[in-house]
Amino acid sequence: MLPGNVWRRHRALLVALAPAVVLRVLAMVGYRPALWFWADSFSYLRAAGDPVPGTFRPLGYSLFLAALGPGKSLALVAAVQHALGLGLAVAVYALLRRRGLPGWGATAAVVPLLLDEFLILLEHMIMADALFTVLVTAGILALSRRLSPVTAGVGGALLGLAAVTRTIGVAVLVVAAACLLLRRPGPRALLCLVLAGAAPLLGYASWMWATSGTFGLTRADGLFMWARTMTFADCSVIRPEPELTPLCPRTPVAGRPSPAHWMWGPTLAGVPGDRNALAGRFARAAVLAQPGDYLAAVGGDLRWLLRWERTTAWTVAARKTNPYWFPYEERPLRDSVRGTAESYEGGPADTRLVEPYAGWLRAYQRFGYLPYPVLLVLLGGALAVAAARRRPDALLPGLAAAVLVLAPPFLHGYDVRYVVPAVPLACLAAGLALRRPPNVGGR
Template sequence: MFLVAVAAGAVLRLVAVLGYRPVLWFWADSFVYVNAALDPQPLESRPSGYSLFLWALQPFKSFAAVVVVQHLLGLATAACVYALLRRRGGLPGWGATLAALPVLFDAHMVQLEHLVMADPLFTFLVTAGVTVLLWRPRPAVWTAAAGGLLLTAATLTRTVGLAVLVVALVALVVARAGVRAVVAAALASAVGLGGYAAWFHAEHGSYGLGQSNVWLWARTMSFADCAKIRPTGEEQVLCPADPPGDRPAPPVYIWDSGSPLAKVGKDADRERLSGAFAKEAILAQPVDFLLTGVRDALWSFEWTRRVYPTPGPQSAYVFPSSVKPFTDKIASSGRTAPELTTAYQGERGDTTVAEPYAGWIRAYQEQGYVRGPLLAALMLAGLVAVVMRWRRLGGPALLPWATAVTLLVLPPLIAAFDHRYVVPVLPMACLAAGLAFGRRSRAGEGHVTSS
């Protein structure tokens, strides 16, 4: 039954491949990743894990090959959900298949897999890492190390993975996985993160995974009141002029020429001052900071997708009816989009919309996605599973449910709400909900061992 569902999910992805060739682009993030793949380097504003993924696929000299691999990762993500629910949840084949259907058929997940962006790789690595850690009630040393490495790779793909890694280590401790397993996962993670931090230091002069204080500062613009913060240093130039109710979305403050950030010339000064202001704002208004992030996270549960920050079609996250050819606008390191894509695959990578396939996938995306209330129901089912098993420290549902909450709340808390950040929540929510109905989860782990 699951193989039939996978085949149908593969057909859906094949329609996307035939309709939008070779890929869809997210301006200008896609080209930043491609540039770092052509010349492997640790990026300043984000980790370079996805660029290394593109670098590994460059011998194919084809963005079409990249997108096919990403669609295969989407199918593999669903396979992880199915396999873990069969093994640890004891669900019948039809039940585990039902839990994996949202991953297989959510149109927005398929669309993200078709973008040159880090999200599909990140989603797979998180799901695979959680699957490996939960494969046995008490993971072996090598299993724990493998899970730690997968979540480390996720962290080097998107920085929010660091919070997921911490959640996983805490969950191992709470579940009494054993000292050796916890140490193995922690050491594997430390080696991976430490190696990347050393590479970052060699390039940029400081240890870290990236420098992104500007995003946190932009988040504080939603609530910051300088009458309460009372900044006294250079950072006071970043105070917003408008009252909170009249302020635009956080990303606008990063790119708009009228933003207070535009008054700061050097990038190094921007990082330093935005970091100082954000720290002062959060310490002065901690309740406002938390409420702003939680309120935005709740938008994930609305019936219709909220297009944020501007109204109207959000072409970056849907299959569009048309795509403009590349212009000469600079994308990264002084090179244009045509130059970067030509350097990667030997020819321009302009997107071609091919009918009738593109029309088919556009028609499907109108209704073929997980509505917010269904996501809320999945999260609630996972919470029930954790609460009902409090005597067994939450049972196996604890890790995927805590991971889902982390991925749902943290991005709008420290950056901004964006439905692109909600999609990776889906596999974890499906896992937690499936474990809530699992026979073995209800009966206890002893039955797993004896079986």
Template sequence: MSRGLRIDAARVLREHRAFLVVLALGVTLRGLAVLGYRPALWFWADSFAYLSSALDLRPLPSRPSGYSLFLWLLSPARDVAVVTVVQHLLGLAIACGIYAVLRRRTRLPGWAAALAAAPVLLDAHQVQLEHLIMADLLFSALVVAAVALLVWRPVPSAWLAGAALFLLGLASITRTVGLPLIVVALVLIARAGWRPVLAGAAAAAVVLGGYAVWYRSAHGSFGLGGSNVWLWSRTMTFADCSVMRPPRELAVLCPSEPRLAAPAYIWDSRSPLQRVKGEDRERLTGEFARLAILSQPLDFLRTGLHDALWAFEWERRVYPSRGWQSAYVFPRSVKPFSDKVASAGRTATELTTAYQGSSGATRVVEPYAGWLRAYQEHGFVRGPILAVILLIGLGGVVARRWSVLLPWAAAVVLLFLPPLIAAFDHRYVVPVVPLACLAAGLAVGARSAAADVHADQGRQVRRGANRAARA
């Protein structure tokens, strides 16, 4: 028995050795992050808003709180470092999922499937996002898991569709940009029949409906959490009030020259938003944004698409200029927590102490942090490479391979939608990479539809025979 196990283990190692090597490198990078930046990296003030919501277990009014629920689930450990370790494990799981799907659904050899998973394992900015107390990594893991389930078999069963759409529902209460992915998934699984569609729609509805009820219990109306201010700030980069002709109540929100970057209109003291009372902001910014988009639809599309194309530049861009995007890199030093209120009337020190019993201020530990900083100078997926990966996936779409269409469409939605409705941010680009890599791998190595179905039937027959033999 032991000899048979050794032979089987040796066969597995030979078959998957390329992926195991890349996986080991990915684990090493994440180990350096855990050792070099303790206990985590923070993004002011979003990280602390999520943490505050987790401590009080209430939905935030300005954003969905799925990530806060994640932090709450991990709170018994009373250690922020546990959160980052779990997020790193989720990052590794994303890569393992890509590799597993490609080995199951394509003719790709092990080294080629490992190559498709490598960008997730070796991209420094992916590792940094995993080490950041923010919702994006959890969102990415949920979306990739859902897509992997839907392409696991040539035709998804009702059970797989239900599980996948349940995950997309969880992704949507983590970041609302997941909502259009639910629509995309339901449209694309319609070819499998009405049972998978109904199962998927019901599963997503359970998650979204349950969250909406929770939101109503806290804020008095059904919703997922979100703010019109973000869309309004996007329109401020192109809005022309001489074309829009807004009523006097909305005219106070008209932009002046010179224009600011879209996010600056939310926080900057020069923003016209500062002239609007807090209780009127949601209503007025929503009305202004709708008027701007309806009055200038081409400007709206042109501005968002122009910014989205920054994802394909060789150097990462800090909006609106070139250079390092300091919020999403491993920094040389980190400012200590200040006495400034971070969220819900509490400082960052108070919030992190309530969560883990001590301050969660980041400590930069050398030499581990320095090794990561040196690696991140070149160890990431550059824009033109991402463009090539997406073009390879597009080739599979043109060839009408359903398995390629879903991950590729999801990648495109996540790439172009945020710049259209909020602003360009490299934090929003990182989750595009695993989906694009999965689509490209499926496009290159996909079997014919008949061969794929035949292989799936063969696996089912073998599983049945194995079950019968065990019985």
């Protein structure tokens, strides 16, 4: 039994936590041991067994998997990710209460963190998104407290770790440093943020240099940007250098697929030399030659944020192929990845559906999410109020969320999954913007 004062003070949160826990239990018992995402999940697992910096993504999540590896349980990974998701919601709630929001207000702000089915889906998936969401939000939470060298250092370190989990975290770290200047924290706090944030990045980039000769977090930034330009690039306008002409698309613009097709398809197979460097040069030339077409392509991607549904329409065909729904049927692992999965699991690793629990979760996912138009209104309103009321503590999570929403279409293309880490930050920004005026200064 909870003490009476705890129940009275946090009653709204405790009531909201109950269904949040139930939904995660349904995921654990309905989809055993975890969910898979195309080839990415298995790339993370392979890197966990042989942690060497790779081409396309940093190793932060693979090191997390390696730390849990002795448990020989994919279910353990999913359970830890679910626990981190719940803990994050409680941490956001605690900060908002400390800043003066009543219990019902702070609870309303974290309801999407507790009950959004897409967050629960990603927590149950062997993918970096749940860990990245926790790290980046925890870093912003640390910087939203009363600033000191310690809190600034903790926030910087968490954001640095987020950046070696997903590289978009670098942009969030830059935004955090810029917002910190608005709060005039003093040189020690700013120095602690910069040093603590840079330490994971420099350490990982040095590791990459030692193993591949490239100083960076990946060796694919040029490739991703090239794939972005493939939806509009016209070589008759770009007039690329001769060594870049093999990168020109041959398909008419109207019939070209999404950037992901170009990134993971066979187009670059015959390109000689440093493909990442060549792709980066081509991408820069394409953007400079066709800036209007580039912005139009980005705008076309951002229009997906106006859809009320998270992904595609609910059709029978989509149920079998859409990775962003809790599956309607079991899909055996391919032989090419089965060994990787079973080596980590220590046994069979196919996702098994257990009814009726899986069915209950599938029914919930039809409506249990924060639509992206609502997210945009929430985020835009929070930023407007934060600017009007001069609330730099609310501006920080709002701008960090905006970066996570807007940057991917500029850099490599839109994916519904990339927007999800912005949800906790947008909720935090809204709560901080609407709280009562603070009694202390920006420090």
